[in-house]
Amino acid sequence: MGTTRDEQAEQRRTALMDAALAVFAAKGVDGASIKNIAAEAGVTPGLVYHYFESKTHLVTTVLRERGFGPRLRELLAEAADKPATEVLSLVVGGFQQVLADNAQLVELFFGASRSNDEIHAAMGDFVRDGRAMLADYLRSRAEAGELRPHDAEVAATALFATVAMGVRTATPIDAGELVRIVLLGTLVREGDFHD
Amino acid sequence: MGTTRDEQAEQRRTALMDAALAVFAAKGVDGASIKNIAAEAGVTPGLVYHYFESKTHLVTTVLRERGFGPRLRELLAEAADKPATEVLSLVVGGFQQVLADNAQLVELFFGASRSNDEIHAAMGDFVRDGRAMLADYLRSRAEAGELRPHDAEVAATALFATVAMGVRTATPIDAGELVRIVLLGTLVREGDFHD
Amino acid sequence: MGTTRDEQAEQRRTALMDAALAVFAAKGVDGASIKNIAAEAGVTPGLVYHYFESKTHLVTTVLRERGFGPRLRELLAEAADKPATEVLSLVVGGFQQVLADNAQLVELFFGASRSNDEIHAAMGDFVRDGRAMLADYLRSRAEAGELRPHDAEVAATALFATVAMGVRTATPIDAGELVRIVLLGTLVREGDFHD
Amino acid sequence: MGTTRDEQAEQRRTALMDAALAVFAAKGVDGASIKNIAAEAGVTPGLVYHYFESKTHLVTTVLRERGFGPRLRELLAEAADKPATEVLSLVVGGFQQVLADNAQLVELFFGASRSNDEIHAAMGDFVRDGRAMLADYLRSRAEAGELRPHDAEVAATALFATVAMGVRTATPIDAGELVRIVLLGTLVREGDFHD
DNA sequence: TATGAATGAGGATTCATTCAT
DNA sequence: GATGAATGAATCCTCATTCAT
Numbered sequence: 001m002g003t004t005r006d007e008q009a010e011q012r013r014t015a016l017m018d019a020a021l022a023v024f025a026a027k028g029v030d031g032a033s034i035k036n037i038a039a040e041a042g043v044t045p046g047l048v049y050h051y052f053e054s055k056t057h058l059v060t061t062v063l064r065e066r067g068f069g070p071r072l073r074e075l076l077a078e079a080a081d082k083p084a085t086e087v088l089s090l091v092v093g094g095f096q097q098v099l100a101d102n103a104q105l106v107e108l109f110f111g112a113s114r115s116n117d118e119i120h121a122a123m124g125d126f127v128r129d130g131r132a133m134l135a136d137y138l139r140s141r142a143e144a145g146e147l148r149p150h151d152a153e154v155a156a157t158a159l160f161a162t163v164a165m166g167v168r169t170a171t172p173i174d175a176g177e178l179v180r181i182v183l184l185g186t187l188v189r190e191g192d193f194h195d
Numbered sequence: 196m197g198t199t200r201d202e203q204a205e206q207r208r209t210a211l212m213d214a215a216l217a218v219f220a221a222k223g224v225d226g227a228s229i230k231n232i233a234a235e236a237g238v239t240p241g242l243v244y245h246y247f248e249s250k251t252h253l254v255t256t257v258l259r260e261r262g263f264g265p266r267l268r269e270l271l272a273e274a275a276d277k278p279a280t281e282v283l284s285l286v287v288g289g290f291q292q293v294l295a296d297n298a299q300l301v302e303l304f305f306g307a308s309r310s311n312d313e314i315h316a317a318m319g320d321f322v323r324d325g326r327a328m329l330a331d332y333l334r335s336r337a338e339a340g341e342l343r344p345h346d347a348e349v350a351a352t353a354l355f356a357t358v359a360m361g362v363r364t365a366t367p368i369d370a371g372e373l374v375r376i377v378l379l380g381t382l383v384r385e386g387d388f389h390d
Numbered sequence: 391m392g393t394t395r396d397e398q399a400e401q402r403r404t405a406l407m408d409a410a411l412a413v414f415a416a417k418g419v420d421g422a423s424i425k426n427i428a429a430e431a432g433v434t435p436g437l438v439y440h441y442f443e444s445k446t447h448l449v450t451t452v453l454r455e456r457g458f459g460p461r462l463r464e465l466l467a468e469a470a471d472k473p474a475t476e477v478l479s480l481v482v483g484g485f486q487q488v489l490a491d492n493a494q495l496v497e498l499f500f501g502a503s504r505s506n507d508e509i510h511a512a513m514g515d516f517v518r519d520g521r522a523m524l525a526d527y528l529r530s531r532a533e534a535g536e537l538r539p540h541d542a543e544v545a546a547t548a549l550f551a552t553v554a555m556g557v558r559t560a561t562p563i564d565a566g567e568l569v570r571i572v573l574l575g576t577l578v579r580e581g582d583f584h585d
Numbered sequence: 586m587g588t589t590r591d592e593q594a595e596q597r598r599t600a601l602m603d604a605a606l607a608v609f610a611a612k613g614v615d616g617a618s619i620k621n622i623a624a625e626a627g628v629t630p631g632l633v634y635h636y637f638e639s640k641t642h643l644v645t646t647v648l649r650e651r652g653f654g655p656r657l658r659e660l661l662a663e664a665a666d667k668p669a670t671e672v673l674s675l676v677v678g679g680f681q682q683v684l685a686d687n688a689q690l691v692e693l694f695f696g697a698s699r700s701n702d703e704i705h706a707a708m709g710d711f712v713r714d715g716r717a718m719l720a721d722y723l724r725s726r727a728e729a730g731e732l733r734p735h736d737a738e739v740a741a742t743a744l745f746a747t748v749a750m751g752v753r754t755a756t757p758i759d760a761g762e763l764v765r766i767v768l769l770g771t772l773v774r775e776g777d778f779h780d
Numbered sequence: 781t782a783t784g785a786a787t788g789a790g791g792a793t794t795c796a797t798t799c800a801t
Numbered sequence: 802g803a804t805g806a807a808t809g810a811a812t813c814c815t816c817a818t819t820c821a822t
Contacts (some may be wrong), residue, residue, distance in 0.1 A: 005822065028225070031311075033811075043786075044788065045813085047785075049815080050785065055814090083387065085382065085389060124363075127360075128364055131366075145383065146382075148381055148382070150376060151372040154369060155376055155381055157366070158377070161353075162352050162353040162356045162357065164356070166349075169323055173349050174346055174349060177349045183381055184388055186333075186337075186342045188341060192278065192341070193375070194280060200802095228794075229797080230795075238803075239803070240796085241797090241804060242803055245802070245803075249796080249797085250796065250797090399781090418615065418705075424818080425815090435783090435784080436784065436785095436819080437783075444818085445818090473777065475777055506616075517750075518754055521756075528771075535773065536772075537772060538772070540771050541766075543758075545771055547756070547758060548763065555745070555746035561713065561716075563742060564739060571735060571736075571770070572743070572767070574772060575766070576723075576732045576733055576740055576767060576768055577669075577670070577733070577768040578730065578732060578733050580769060582668065583670050583769055590800090594805085618791065619791085619792060628808090629807070630809085631810090636806095639792080640792065
């Protein structure tokens with residue numbers, strides 16, 4: 001009934017990623033040292049290299065396994081047959097919740113190393129992936145006639161970036177209000193609009 | 196008509212800030228070393244400390260004097276008596292232009308050190324200032340009855356964050372489309388909306 | 391007819407020494423890590439310590455059991471009753487062949503760790519032994535009146551070192567020419583010689 | 586009358602190379618750490634990098650500036666118009682003297698890093714250069730009719746390698762005897778020779 | 781036998797900063 | 802003003818070795 005060797009190893013790996021996430025959040029990726037992370041996890045620096053071949057690998061793994069990608073996928077899957085107005089509220093609210101639960105992730109992204117090209121590139125991919133998922137959903141609603149034709153990448157970026165920036169600057173965004181703006185706009189008389 | 200001592204000093208200071216901005220953009224704040232910056236400016240590391248008392252001071256000074264705050268202020272001032280629909284297009288387009296012209300600034304912000312608390316705090320202030328300026332404008336248009344009542348901070352964040360994120364992820368945002376979304380929304384039938 | 395426990399163990403030991411020799415040749419003694427050697431042998435680092443009590447022991451064992459001592463002994467034994475001129479050609483040629491076949495040995499010697507005194511000492515013994523064997527042969531030929539009296543250690547060193555250095559610097563030595571020089575000299579008129 | 590800044594810097598550089606040579610000799614190139622070398626010179630590790638951009642550069646610089654190349658060049662230049670028998674005695678004796686004075690050099694070469702390809706290559710070049718200088722001299726004597734036609738590279742290698750190996754194995758070679766063997770050979774009756 | 785998790789010391793290197801010149 | 806030598810601490814990472822499983 002005791003944990004097996006493999007289970008213990010898996011726990012260690014998990015613990016190291018937890019520790020990494022915490023330290024990245026507190027000090028940023030560049031500011032976090034392997035020593036910091038090891039200490040946070042209560043192990044020796046050398047052990048980190050037993051589980052992750054380099055700091056770069058550690059960062060990209062944390063990003064892949066702990067990023068909001070998996071969570072966002074769930075949210076969109078679950079919300080497949082509801083009206084867009086509800087779905088977007090769920091997505092934005094859920095997204096904000098994920099970020100709130102893992103303030104570290106936002107810091108991870110915004111504080112992402114520019115001093116390490118590999119990490120920087122991974123960071124970009126990661127954001128683009130998330131945005132593409134949301135944009136795909138928006139496009140499908142436009143095709144379904146529920147949303148007017150629009151640049152879904154722009155709308156997705158707006159939803160995503162606004163929430164993230166709100167967290168980053170410690171100015172929480174009201175998710176409902178954000179969805180309202182993106183769905184209904186802010187203009188009183190539509191006729192006033194001209195490019 | 197030779198330059199005076201003070202002018203020379205001012206030129207050096209300017210040159211050092213130019214160099215710092217360039218290196219920050221290329222390598223991020225944490226990745227930039229004083230040696231790098233000095234080399235970029237064609238001087239020795241020691242001299243940097245004649246003009247800026249520490250790396251932290253150098254960063255915060257660059258941020259204050261070279262941030263997009265001043266530019267944003269200009270843009271909003273110029274656009275003071277035009278309809279919101281036009282003003283926002285100008286502001287967003289102009290903002291995007293500023294960022295495009297100074298990709299360094301975006302990098303400076305996104306790549307801002309989390310490993311140095313003082314720098315991190317300065318970064319936050321700087322973003323909040325910009326957003327507040329835009330929100331003030333939006334609020335004034337709502338009071339004037341041109342825009343419907345809405346959370347201006349959220350809308351300002353959306354405009355600001357979306358453009359910035361687009362630059363950051365090398366996925367340029369269509370400014371017109373962004374303004375259209377924020378002003379007109381994306382929903383086909385307003386009646387479909389419910390919180 | 392299956393292999394016994396002892397045979398298996400012996401095979402493992404042999405495999406580990408093969409792996410060690412290969413890695414030493416490729417990276418030098420200092421550059422080779424236990425992990426490298428274990429990987430080369432397809433086992434885990436821990437197992438190496440089952441067969442060899444330390445890296446030092448592994449190196450000295452490889453040196454003793456795989457050094458060219460054994461091969462040199464064979465060459466000299468086979469060549470026991472032929473004229474010196476033929477014997478030396480055989481010995482030098484054979485020696486060069488041994489080195490060519492086991493470039494690893496040359497690297498092992500030349501790349502021998504100075505950072506570990508024990509290994510360094512073992513290395514010295516090993517070379518001195520080889521040289522002594524060749525010198526013994528030369529002395530016996532001088533006593534037999536075939537060679538003029540000379541310092542056999544010097545001649546042996548010359549033969550040995552020249553071939554080895556040639557291999558080390560990737561400049562193969564013509565064995566026949568080396569023997570010719572050591573047996574006949576290079577001077578046109580012997581009378582020209584004076585100390 | 587005080588030393589200038591440049592002079593002091595030059596002294597430091599010299600002192601660092603002295604220290605490096607000493608530590609390389611004592612522990613081998615791989616065994617020598619920058620910390621060791623800095624301590625030997627009485628400075629901080631960081632300073633080593635102010636003068637030499639990497640450990641590799643330090644090693645190759647020491648080799649180039651302190652190797653026996655410069656010394657060998659002098660010996661051959663001085664010896665230009667003397668009979669080969671005398672010249673070679675001078676060269677071999679002088680060479681042995683250089684090695685005796687800088688036992689470190691021999692260790693440097695023999696202990697040369699195999700774990701660093703760049704250093705290993707530099708080491709090879711360095712030996713080949715020295716050998717080429719001696720071979721050129723031998724060829725010129727053969728053309729002058731003083732030495733019989735022979736493979737000068739082989740003879741040069743023999744002279745060079747034998748002395749070096751003697752030092753390396755702490756078995757000093759009698760320089761006179763070595764020259765005698767290479768000039769006169771060891772065979773009693775030349776007619777006995779056959780390939 | 782064999783594994784691979786874990787350690788702790790040490791490796792090369794970089795860096796912000798100071799200060800004599 | 803300007804230089805660049807010097808520091809010392811911190812960085813990522815590697816390694817020989819041990820030991821519970």
